Amino acid sequence: MHINLRHYLFHNPLFVSGLLLALIFGAVGLFGPLIAPYDPWDMSFSPISSPSAAHILGVNDGGQDIFSELLFAVRNTMVFGLLSGMAALVMGVLAGAAAGWFGGIIDSLLMRFADILLAIPAVMILILAAALFRPSPATLAIILSGLMWPTIAKAIRAQTLSLKNSLHIKAARQMGGGNFYILIRHLLPELYPLYLIGFTAKARMAMFMEASLAFLGLFDPSRKSLGMMISYSIKFYYMDIWWNWIFPPIICLSCLIMTATFLAISLERALDPRLRETLSGRKA
Amino acid sequence: MNTNTFSNRPRKQTGIVVTFCLAALLMTYISYELPRLLPGDFVTAMYGSSNVSLTEKQETELKAYYTEKQGFLPYLIRILRLDWGYSYAFLTPVSALFFSALPWTLLLMGTAHIISTILGFTGGVEAAWRHGSRFEKGMVGGMTLLEGIPEICSGVILLVIFALHLQWFPASGAETAYTEMAFFERLVDVGHHLFLPLLTLILAYVPGNFFLTRNSMIMVIKEQFIMTARAKGIPPLKIRYKHAARNALLPVVTRFGLRIAFMITGVLVVERINSYPGLGTLLFNAIQARDLPVIQAVVLASSLIVLAVILGMEYVYRIIDPRIE
Numbered sequence A: 001m002h003i004n005l006r007h008y009l010f011h012n013p014l015f016v017s018g019l020l021l022a023l024i025f026g027a028v029g030l031f032g033p034l035i036a037p038y039d040p041w042d043m044s045f046s047p048i049s050s051p052s053a054a055h056i057l058g059v060n061d062g063g064q065d066i067f068s069e070l071l072f073a074v075r076n077t078m079v080f081g082l083l084s085g086m087a088a089l090v091m092g093v094l095a096g097a098a099a100g101w102f103g104g105i106i107d108s109l110l111m112r113f114a115d116i117l118l119a120i121p122a123v124m125i126l127i128l129a130a131a132l133f134r135p136s137p138a139t140l141a142i143i144l145s146g147l148m149w150p151t152i153a154k155a156i157r158a159q160t161l162s163l164k165n166s167l168h169i170k171a172a173r174q175m176g177g178g179n180f181y182i183l184i185r186h187l188l189p190e191l192y193p194l195y196l197i198g199f200t201a202k203a204r205m206a207m208f209m210e211a212s213l214a215f216l217g218l219f220d221p222s223r224k225s226l227g228m229m230i231s232y233s234i235k236f237y238y239m240d241i242w243w244n245w246i247f248p249p250i251i252c253l254s255c256l257i258m259t260a261t262f263l264a265i266s267l268e269r270a271l272d273p274r275l276r277e278t279l280s281g282r283k284a
Numbered sequence B: 001m002n003t004n005t006f007s008n009r010p011r012k013q014t015g016i017v018v019t020f021c022l023a024a025l026l027m028t029y030i031s032y033e034l035p036r037l038l039p040g041d042f043v044t045a046m047y048g049s050s051n052v053s054l055t056e057k058q059e060t061e062l063k064a065y066y067t068e069k070q071g072f073l074p075y076l077i078r079i080l081r082l083d084w085g086y087s088y089a090f091l092t093p094v095s096a097l098f099f100s101a102l103p104w105t106l107l108l109m110g111t112a113h114i115i116s117t118i119l120g121f122t123g124g125v126e127a128a129w130r131h132g133s134r135f136e137k138g139m140v141g142g143m144t145l146l147e148g149i150p151e152i153c154s155g156v157i158l159l160v161i162f163a164l165h166l167q168w169f170p171a172s173g174a175e176t177a178y179t180e181m182a183f184f185e186r187l188v189d190v191g192h193h194l195f196l197p198l199l200t201l202i203l204a205y206v207p208g209n210f211f212l213t214r215n216s217m218i219m220v221i222k223e224q225f226i227m228t229a230r231a232k233g234i235p236p237l238k239i240r241y242k243h244a245a246r247n248a249l250l251p252v253v254t255r256f257g258l259r260i261a262f263m264i265t266g267v268l269v270v271e272r273i274n275s276y277p278g279l280g281t282l283l284f285n286a287i288q289a290r291d292l293p294v295i296q297a298v299v300l301a302s303s304l305i306v307l308a309v310i311l312g313m314e315y316v317y318r319i320i321d322p323r324i325e
Helices: A002-010 A013-035 A066-102 A104-119 A122-133 A137-164 A167-174 A179-190 A192-215 A226-236 A242-271 A273-279 B013-037 B042-048 B056-067 B072-080 B094-129 B134-147 B151-165 B183-221 B224-231 B236-273 B279-288 B292-320
Strands: none
Touching: A002 A013, A002 A242, A013 A066, A013 A242, A066 A104, A066 A137, A066 A179, A066 A192, A066 A226, A066 A242, A104 A137, A104 B013, A104 B236, A104 B292, A122 A137, A122 A192, A122 B013, A122 B236, A122 B279, A122 B292, A137 A179, A137 A192, A167 A179, A179 A192, A192 A226, A192 A242, A192 B151, A192 B236, A226 A242, A226 B151, A242 B134, A242 B151, B013 B072, B013 B292, B094 B134, B094 B183, B094 B236, B094 B279, B094 B292, B134 B183, B151 B183, B151 B236, B183 B236, B224 B236, B236 B279, B236 B292, B279 B292
16 A cells, blocks of 8 residues: 555655655755855845846845845745644644543543634734744744644544554554553554644644744844745835845745645645545546 | 544534633633733833833833732633723724724625635535546646645735736725715725735635535535435536535535634734734734734734634534534
8 A cells, every 4th residue: 555655646746746846945945054145144235236146136125135035034934834843743643642542531631622722823822922922933833833733633533543443453452562562663653644744734834824923023033034025025015126025035935835735735635545546536 | 424524523512612611711811821921021121122102100000910910810800891901002992992903804804704615615516526527627736726825925916916016906904094985985995995805815715615625525426315316317506506515515614613713814914915904904013013912902802703703603513414413
């Protein structure tokens, strides 16, 4: 089944284009500071100049090179998304597996808490925290993941419940395997497709959230981010800066979100058994 | 009917009410406790970096407001009595600010939510019905692409093209100021101002509804009662909407309430892009001015409204799906 899956994924244009974009963004994120021709905080260039050989995308109102700014901004948004998605995944998997495996009071308490978190708009808590404490981006990413884990936990729990009664788990139990052993050795590795879906979906949401919060001015103004670049640049809409200043961060942000969307949707289609047979055109 | 097609059906009635009351209490408690966790002289620090100057008396009042041990219960009663404090940045009571901005946000968000649900739903039903056709593949591809464009991007692009370049729509505001208009003229004016932010939100939220409907509709179409309906010779349009879509509607309705909690982020951003005078713009201005009472009130009150709407949707769900209880 896993070999089929890989075959299916690599012949799916959506997944392949998502993966390619992800590789490009990964390279930009890793090597961005090396590619950047100038220090993005250097304010010594002549403000609002058009693109030239020295400044590919021109210079912003503060005299900073826009291309260098963009590279750092993409990196910041990505790091925020990956960190938050990763933390949400860990919390969701732990909570979901515990709820599904142990059941009873642990299950109902965890799921009730998950329902409460799902109903609260995450952005409101982030805004309150950001406005009051001015926390670091990493702290905000962790707070966000603390609000995003319930959907992952619910999917993991449902799958754990259905695996709980499968033969090999029963066999492991018969042999005297403890809760912890079965969870780590049998259950968690088997749920791995769900991790991919959950992680990409949450990373997407976190990057969107980061851009929105930055756009609303909730991050430290000296931190480079796509949302903040958009918010600064549209103040100068009446000038001839659309192509070199307003659109680049917009395009980068759209591509970032699209990358995560493509990966999440194609993985979901490939791994959701109910949709799979219908989507791939094969009647199983 | 297999039960796991609609796995996220609500639980018992009392359980839901308790969950929502707990969520509301938790939210209120966070908004009560957070400012109290701040170190000593944050009032001076916060207003020091804003452009609002406080008199000696106002400053001591604010400090007292945030540091006194008034207890959670009195705070709760004050919230319920709409006594939300006084905004020093806008020189108005906070509740007055909130309730003058709320109608615009409700108008924008409500219309966007309803239109995008209807569009996404019909699109999803039609696409699933023509499963495997070129029409469906095109729809799915287009919607996937659209899903990848966040509101910030589509909003700014629409604004730049239609308001600033072509000047077909106003770039800011919710109605033309200082003019006397007849009712109908005013309606057109409000609609004209509403168009761009509305379009941005609809573009962002149609894909979610589309995929949800399509995926559940594909499952429903395979059910035997659809085969029976076809065998009886019922016209396809009637099978699609009266027999199949009614079942595909259920997950859309369950998410209708929950989706609002996600939409809030988009609404804040879109209002700021189009300078639409709703809660998002109020919140943005409050953040810029470091106006803590306003930030706190907008955050708390809008979260509570979202909770109330989600709770309300649970009851609608029961009407649509009589199988529950």
